[in-house]
Amino acid sequence: MQALNNFVAVDWRSGLDRCYFFFKDTHTYTRFDLGDNKVPEGYPKAINADNWDTAHGQLANLRFGFTTTGIRPARSGISGVDSDILWFFYEDAGVPMVCRYDQDSDKMHSLDRLADSPWRLLRPYFNRIVAGTWWQNNRDVQLFRFLLNDGHSLYLDLPTQKLTREAINETSWPGLGRYKHRIITAVQNDRSFTDSCYYIFLTDNEYIRYNIPKNQIEAGPIKVDDVSWPGLLRN
Numbered sequence: 001m002q003a004l005n006n007f008v009a010v011d012w013r014s015g016l017d018r019c020y021f022f023f024k025d026t027h028t029y030t031r032f033d034l035g036d037n038k039v040p041e042g043y044p045k046a047i048n049a050d051n052w053d054t055a056h057g058q059l060a061n062l063r064f065g066f067t068t069t070g071i072r073p074a075r076s077g078i079s080g081v082d083s084d085i086l087w088f089f090y091e092d093a094g095v096p097m098v099c100r101y102d103q104d105s106d107k108m109h110s111l112d113r114l115a116d117s118p119w120r121l122l123r124p125y126f127n128r129i130v131a132g133t134w135w136q137n138n139r140d141v142q143l144f145r146f147l148l149n150d151g152h153s154l155y156l157d158l159p160t161q162k163l164t165r166e167a168i169n170e171t172s173w174p175g176l177g178r179y180k181h182r183i184i185t186a187v188q189n190d191r192s193f194t195d196s197c198y199y200i201f202l203t204d205n206e207y208i209r210y211n212i213p214k215n216q217i218e219a220g221p222i223k224v225d226d227v228s229w230p231g232l233l234r235n
Helices: 049-061 120-128
Strands: 007-012 018-023 028-033 062-069 084-092 095-102 107-113 129-134 143-148 152-157 162-167 183-189 197-202 206-211 216-223
Touching: 007 084, 007 197, 028 049, 049 062, 049 084, 049 095, 049 107, 062 183, 084 120, 095 120, 120 129, 120 143, 120 152, 120 162, 197 216
Parallel strands: 007 062, 007 183, 062 129, 129 183
Antiparallel strands: 007 018, 018 028, 062 084, 084 095, 095 107, 129 143, 143 152, 152 162, 183 197, 197 206, 206 216
């Protein structure tokens, strides 16, 4: 049974909803099927070109990632109201980069320097961001929140390119302040527009279930084990 330390979680929305966990120390990954509430047999697996196309080489330096559906930022080169894009943020030779991964084709779409991408306002905070997510599952709303490792968070309105930095406290993230220095990664489960939740993973193999529409902790901290996340701790 492994300890969850140096890892990144991302959401997947094409087809059946799931989460992927990338373990950077071992260059392996695990798939968690949300509908079945378990990791299928055969995981974790090595990260390679067979399972992550040409994006596999970037995942060793992955910092955070999240999925959008039907959002077409300027200069994205992406079309389709149902396009599911997984945005991987990583560093290459000290340069922050963004990989667009097309979930519908299961192929890498393109690479950009962060500074040349729709997410360019994140550049000054890049090395402090541990997690990010689309805050509302509504294609007319393009708001994103990012958790930092210094006790702060970012709020980005993508169409207007307005970025707000705020302390994690009882006003911005009710209930999360006491855990703000323990956050490793986080991933969204878009159960429904009115009931989406954010799984925030902490040190000591614990996590918090945070309700996105209500902007409050729903449960936790809870131990990550074979009851709460069956198969996730499998070596």
